[in-house]
Amino acid sequence: MPSPSRRRVTVSRGLSLACAVAAAGALLTACGDDKDPAQTGSAPDNARASMSRADSASGSTSPSPSPSGSAGGLTEDQSERKTLVPKAKVGYDKAMDAAVKAVNGSKPVSIELKGPSDKPDWEAEVATGDGxxxxxxxxxxxxxxxxxxTDSDQDGDDKKELAGLLSKAKVGPKQAADTATGRTKGTVTSVELDDTDRGGPMWSVDVVNTSDWNKTTYDIDATDRKVLREHVDRD
Structure with missing residues (x-):
């Protein structure tokens, strides 16, 4: 049977070992608590966090997508007008006169500038007295x-309606175009006879401003030259 002094030595060694183990555990716990919170995630998350902190520090931001549109800030339609309109060396009025001369006894109904820009032409419509x-x-x-x-799609009613509009129109297409360009300086690219909500005749005139290439459409009463509507197309 061991003596009391030996038992005291054994107990003392056991207590010392236990204290050492406890101290080591506390040390490991303390080291784990000192980790940077950004390092506790996955590797990709840590990389993104580091990049974000770097961007914030440098003041850099992701580039924003550039707005759509052609060079010079013009829209597609404006660019087409800029390309086509200057290529027309003959104005709408002379082209309309040539179309009327091509069909005996006719009057102008519409005219519009068409492309392509390397071969522009005016598409004119004229009608005889019977429509x-x-x-x-x-x-x-x-x-x-x-x-x-000759328009083969016209039936009797179509001819009658067109003949009626032509007979009621006291204002000609050139007078209507002059009214439009008196309000907006530019090039006339289209003139068309149409009817109002009340069934009376009117001329719809397109004017292209060659400074910004916007198109303004005027609806002009074909009986008194009154402007019924004005619309600017900035597309």
Whole structure:
């Protein structure tokens, strides 16, 4: 049987070992608590956090996408007008006269500048007294009129309606265009006879401003030259 002094030595050694183990555990716990919170996530998360902190420090931001549109800040339609309109050496009025001469006894119904820009032309529509409509293409560079093509889709009612509008129109297309350009300086690219909500005749005139290439449409009463509507197309 061991003596009391030996038992005291054994107990003392046991207590010392236990204290050492406890101290080591406390030390490991303290080291774990000192970790940076940003390092507790996964590797990709830590990388993103580091990049975010770097960007914030440098003041850099992700580039914003540039707005759509063509060079010079023009829209697609504005760019097309800028390309096409200057290529027309013959104005709408002379082209309209050439179309009317191509069909005996006709009056102008509509005219519009068409592309492509390397071969622009005016597409004109004229009609005889009974309302029969024909299409005539006029070269926008030379002013030469092509062969007239009669509209085969017209029926009797269509002819009667068109003949009625022409007979009621006391204001001609050139007068209507002058009214439009008196309000907006620019180039006339379209003139068209149409009817109002009340059934009366009116001219719809497009004017392109060659400084910003916007298009303004005027609806003008064909009986008294009153402006019924004005709309600016900035697209």
């Amino acid at each position: 029969t409509k024909s299409t005539v293409r006029v070269d926008a560079v030379t002013g030469e009129a092509g062969e007239p093509r």
